[in-house]
Amino acid sequence: MSEVSLEQESVTSIDFIRVKKKQRILNFIKGIMFLMPSILLFSVFLFYPMIRTIYLSFFLTDNGGVPTVFVGFDNFSSIFASPIFQKSIVSTFLFVLYTVPGAIIISLFLAVIANEKLKGIGIYRTIFSSTMGISVAAASVFWMFLFHPTMGWLNQLIGTIGLEPIGWLTDPNWALFSVSLSTIWMNIGFTFLILLGGLQSIDSYLYESADIDGAGYFYKLRRITLPMLSPTLFFVITVTFINAFQTFGQVDMLTRGGPQNETNLIVYSIYQEAFMNYQFGTASAQAIILFLIILVLTFIQFKLGERKVHYQ
């Protein structure tokens, strides 16, 4: 009697395991099927190019980009010895230093004032975020006119105050500043929009409670708005930071890396190395350096951010 029941039990338990195993395999296949489009796309456009870049950075290539001679780390040592690349790294860091805080502070200010409930505020919100809809090329052409040495409004404006005209894009002392200025202008739309969204998601009860407690405008800004906005701020800083390192369009349009390589940012330098000088090996090495710089800095940012950022 007991044997019979035991047998039956073991039979059913084996069945359970088998069915569960089958289900698990089926689930795994289903999951892979859902991931397949992304895996395929990423493989073709991301993973393969990345591996290829690492591979190429150890070779000398011919004009067509076909690897010819294996040189190990020679590409890396040669670019670090090159004063042009060193200059380009310095320029890039300066550029990031100008544009990231500039764009964030200006758009934070705009977002805070555009968050007030006033009549017609929608018009201002549209204006402040409108640069998001303008392509880098169009914006660059527009700024080119502004920067024009004789006809440009900026120089005309300076002329009316009685100052010497400035070679915005031709003077080595001014070129990087000018490119940064136009970049800040282009970035404001995006950062403004994200920050405004962040501001609007802050619970209005918090402000009402603070009103009753007798908190002033700046006290509320410092004790409520900024801490509650910190996750959004962190996101915006990270994104503009990475974008700044990858700037290409406006450099190509406004200065082509000149004058005296002052605005030769890394991505532009990679482009020149690869498609002007046909040095795909050294270009790949530069690309990897850029990748590592962004990776390390973003990692540090996250480590620092974790402590300061308040997530709800």
Place this chain on the structure above:
Amino acid sequence: MKQVELINLSKSYEKQTEVLNEINLSIDEGEFFVLVGPSGSGKSTLLRMIAGLEDITSGVLKINEKVVNHLPPKDRDLSMVFQNYALYPHLSVEQNILFGLHAKKVAKKEQQKRLHETADMMGLGSLLKRKPKQLSGGQRQRVALARSVVSECPLCLMDEPLSNLDAKLRAHMRMEIRRLQKRLGLTMVYVTHDQVEAMTMGDRIMVLNEGKIQQVGDPITLYNEPANLFVASFIGSPKMNMGQAKIEDHHLVIENELKIPLDLTELLKITKNKGLTVGMRAEHIFRGEAEETTHLLEVVNVEQLGNETLLTFEIGKELWTAKWLGQWQVSVGNKVPVNISMKNMSFFDSETGELIKAASTPTNQEVVAI
């Protein structure tokens, strides 16, 4: 002394939709005043107008005998507890409690003194370093209360503070808030949609519906003498049994079904014989003892509450509930003897909804003063 006075206070949006209509009210110092009404009745709007968070469309608002229509919230000398507590999630309990004192630049020593007094009173001493996220619902509620207490404002406004708590905790917090208010002598204006909270906590209750005052009075008056059908159905649980009634050949006929012999002493006060609505509290449908039985009614539902039994009957289209003390083993479908008499009924005008005559019930006599 009148702490808060509302004179012809109105609120409308876009000059069209009237949210509140000519509210006249005064709240005395040290009073626990409850604003109760269904959602959308304008009770929260009224509270926010007192707080200064909403504009006053017309009328006068006085706090401490001074007109405050034009003053911002911080100059009205009041504190407020919000429904979702409005705790600052990035600040610790201590910082949350001290937020207002810090903003008003109260001296550090005074801040610490008040913080510890309040924390001890509210039982928050061991939680001061925690963030709101790490607290339970009841603890968050206490922090919100502490924030209001620490400000030492004489007037405290509360906007449905207990609605996010579970039933057990709510009953406990009801008592705690009530005790706190009495101990500190606060004037409290308390908004709720829950009539149980209103009945159990308020010194006086104002029932609000669609922006109009329905009745103001102490809880027992509202229960025994509801001014109209709305108050009658809103106050009390289970809700008052209602039915259309008319007088036909020496009988009161309810819902064309229930016939009750006329009681002449009661009848004198009723001037109409058509368009009447009768209301009867569940505890007034007694079990019919041998000769007192007036009707035999079929039970359609039974709810055992342990100490009481709720029986539901079908009277025409209406469902009437009787509340009997004790445990009664009755099954659905049984016919039970009941005693329904006119003296326990309230009469309302069906068209206007106004009370014609309140029940001249034993409840009035049962009120015991100690």
